[in-house]
Amino acid sequence: MKLDAKIPEGPLSEKWANHKFKIKLVNPSNRRKYKVIVVGSGLAGGAAAASLAEMGYNVSCFCYQDSPRRAHSIAAQGGINAAKNYQNDGDSVHRLFYDTVKGGDYRAREANVYRLAEVSTSIIDQCVAQGVPFAREYGGLLANRSFGGAQVSRTFYARGQTGQQLLLGAYSALSRQIGLGQVKMYNRHEMLDVVKVDGHAKGIIVRNLMTGTIERHAADCVILATGGYGNVFFLSTNAQGCNVTAAQRAYKRGALFANPCFTQIHPTCIPVHGDQQSKLTLMSESLRNDGRIWVPKDAETAKKIREGNLEPNSVPEEGRDYFLERKYPSFGNLAPRDISSRAAKEACDAGLGVAKTGLGVFLDFRDSIIREGKQTIKERYGNLFDMYQCISGDNPYETPMMIFPAVHYTMGGLWVDYNLETTVPGLFAAGEANFSDHGANRLGASALMQGLADGYFVLPYTVGNYLGEQGIAAAGKVTTDAPEFEAVEKDVRGRIDRLLSIKGTESPRSFHKRLGQIIWDECGMARSKEGLEKAIEQVKALREEFWQNVRVPGEADELNPELERAGRVADFMEFGELMCRDALMRDESCGGHFRVEHQTDEGEAVRDDENFAFVGAWQYVGESEAPTLHKEPLIFEAAKPSVRSYK
Amino acid sequence: MKLTLKVWRQKNAQTKGRLETYVLDSVSKDSSFLEMLDILNEQLIADGEVPIAFDHDCREGICGACSLTINGIPHGPDRATTACQLHMRRFKDGETITIEPWRAKPFPVIKDLVTDRSAFDDIMQAGGFITARTGSAIDANEIAIPKDDSDYAMDAAACIGCGACVAACKNASAMLFTSAKVAHLNSLPQGKPEKDRRVLAMVGAMDEAGFGSCTNYGECSAVCPKEISLDMIAQMNRDYLTAKVKTFFSQKSA
Amino acid sequence: MALTGLVLVLFVLGHMGGNLLIFAGQDAINAYAYQLHSLPAPVLWGIRAFLLVCVGLHIWMAVLLTLASRKARPEDYRQKATVQATYASRTMRMSGVILLSFIIFHIAHYTARIIPGKEYNTQLTEVPLVQGGETMLKQSGDPIMTFDVYTMMVAGFQVWWVSLFYIIAVGLLCLHLTHGVTSMFQTIGLRNKRWENRLNRLALAYGWIIFLGFAAIPTAVLIGILDAPALTASVAAEIPTQIATLEK
Known part of the structure; x- marks a missing residue:
């Protein structure tokens, strides 16, 4: 498989404009013929669902929480970066771009980061228009604060609750579309698998968490905005429900998983x-x-x-x-x-x-x-x-x-091209769920920026491009009667039945804790070849034990939080191994990934640009086989790699 | 520490519930209230019983998922604290603690301590927004907003939508929640064009959902984890009256 | 609720003001009563009807609110607790119901005068109308005669249980008002952080003024500050007998 990032031609600063001009459009009157599924209702998902619905697409949005307003974006405290240069201190799109690439220890894709910096200013405009109460000066204009990794003051904030306020902004836009009937919202629904028809993502299988009903949903494309996988460590700052299930399911259906070892502590x-x-x-x-x-x-x-x-x-x-x-x-x-x-x-x-x-x-x-x-x-x-x-x-x-x-945050995620499309056509990934913008380390106040950039200003274009390429004749063609839905639903049901039938002695939480301990010890702040090799074996053994001895109380056809947890832990068990493999493969230290073999005498990280300036994207090839690594080389034209020093 | 817990158990919306008594022997006083429930659930799983369902997610007091009435007080005895931020050192060794769900008709119990709060989403969908299509915004600094106004809007916007106000109100009224959103959006210049229709629509949706009415007890604000003020309700009342009078005499339909 | 409440809040203040004229002497309060009663019938009955409608609406709204609240919480908490709601706010319904029964008694007692044994119309003779110290005369030269409200009040309050009920009722009215007045401002949206405490104090003061103003009269009667020299010996003798009959 050749990874094609589809980076547009032209100089860095013109790529996005060129691309927007060249991409396919869908006529406004035709948009209502398409259906888009958005999984997740945080900054990326909520913003995408609202924006696509405003354009006229029929959107179905899913979240496991009881309301879209509770997505974990809500917990972000600090702020959101934007290259507004309201402080007159020399900020610019280029500087924000440069800081982000450097902060990411030169493991991010330049074109994506540049676009992120470019649209950052529109995000602030959009949020203010929605009524986000950002901090202000006495003169009535917006206030800024400075944040780590930058020498300019470009962070906009709303007390210590910036994430909450931005999410409520996206949620209010989403609520409006739900009220208008343009978005159908499915609260307390958890996505359990992706359905592909003729190689394209055309739907998902979800479980209604209130009743346990397994449902099929078909659409013309699917967007995953399902957050990060920090809970693989058991203890993290993530919400209890945050999970890797959607991403892991997509990975097992053919989407590549990029840089899973990049986690931020x-x-x-x-x-x-x-x-x-x-x-x-x-x-x-x-x-x-x-x-x-x-x-x-x-x-x-x-x-x-x-x-x-x-x-x-x-x-x-x-x-x-x-x-x-x-x-x-x-x-x-x-x-x-x-x-x-x-x-x-x-x-x-x-x-x-x-x-x-x-x-x-x-x-x-x-x-x-x-x-x-x-x-x-x-x-x-x-x-x-x-x-x-x-x-x-x-x-x-x-x-x-x-x-x-x-x-605290995971930089890795589903591999996406410039359009935020995974290697499964029609399957998009946005926000923390994708890998694209932060490289090996994320700067403070950049996560909110990326989620909203993807949701408000990137996906509305690139989703249209995909749908336009498919042609109007394809709109709404796939229904849930397709045999592919039947097959995937059977898999999902089989897995639930299996979890309930084990009736072992150990609770899902206990397994989760044990998994987290292994990952934290060997794939946490410092990683070594021996440790990672050991961890891979330990995780495998723990997974075996899990499938033999987990005890899931209750039934499948009711609200059953332990069943939900068991399913998520099962996916973390698979994912944890992949993460360790990636950490083992990346035989260098960079950003949040520190290999003890690669440090200076004073304990500083040593990056290996010659051999590891690439995105490591993993392909699933089978239950018992090692995944295949694909490399997307990273080329730095505008931000030349240098050594990070904080002495 | 040792605790006796009386927990509301209810299989689903159709069946009747009742308080069940459980005893926990070794709970760390450093545990949070929800961690204490985790321990109880682990114990129940080990005993082959069905664990207690309760809503929770961020466990840092911001998502608004947790919704426990502890000894008759939503979110428990600490002021400005969600149940997830409440810690066991607040309780005495050997204490008996009663845990019930939010109780209000528009918040039906789904199971045990889990309730369906989608009525809040319905209120939001009726008018809890500023119509601003993505991409249509003017520059963020085009409109100067006095700091005081912006701070006031932020005070209102801090609401986490947990529903404790409804749970605490002796009338099960949703005025504090609704008014927080109305006050946030109506007090900003961006929100002015939709001011009247917003307050009328949101109050309408609130009444339709079957919440009780406000008789100014003030319990809502007292249990609110974000200490949303009763001023928001006063503002909503004022905006509502004004909007009613204006639409009554207006040629245009609201 | 708030609007009818406002009307009634202002009414009780006026009513109290009028009643306090009793301390200005028999002639003053009788003259005040005469003026009220000699309003053209449509005006007098219009005001009475308006007040009754307000009371009715106030009660009707309260019933609706109570029913809505009951409906909004079909299953109540097993363990109940209160964080900060005041006693007054929690007892509005109870104080309201007791006040209603008092108002019925009070109107029957002093306005309609149909409480058995206290039909003052038949017991009290009319007295000359005195204004500004001068007896008012008809064109014929005869003095204008008016109903002796003063004596009626004193006679009424000399009955200990009437006074007791009256004082308890105005006490509850005070409680009702301390919550009602702030609530009224809140409901019509005229309250904020800065005014919260001031309004609370205003309501408290208002409640107390009403209580003290109204309670002063029966207290003064009971301790003998107010007496009724006009009570003829026969009437004075008659009343206790009638009470005795009633109490049997």
């Missing part, structure tokens, strides 16, 4: 409290502006703190190791996410970790409270301190906060 999360933990909570990185990160210098002191026999505040200055300030004097506590996360892990691996579990480092505001006064610190971080106290029970004004890195 966020350094400032609240540490795990014990084995009853279900989820990790992120705290804004801005805390690192005033907090100093440290661990005790000797393991004995750390042990005393863990056991509660020593107050952290009583550790004298000379007994503290401010390890980020020591290792990265110029960036100090503000070193990038991946670097800070790894340094914390190393400290804990050396037995210096604090928190009861030994997995935590201090983030200490003592000095800044002395320097700036408690009131100032309260004004800056009051809500974060309150949240920390609510979750941990400790008062961060009195005793140092504890933090630990957690999985």
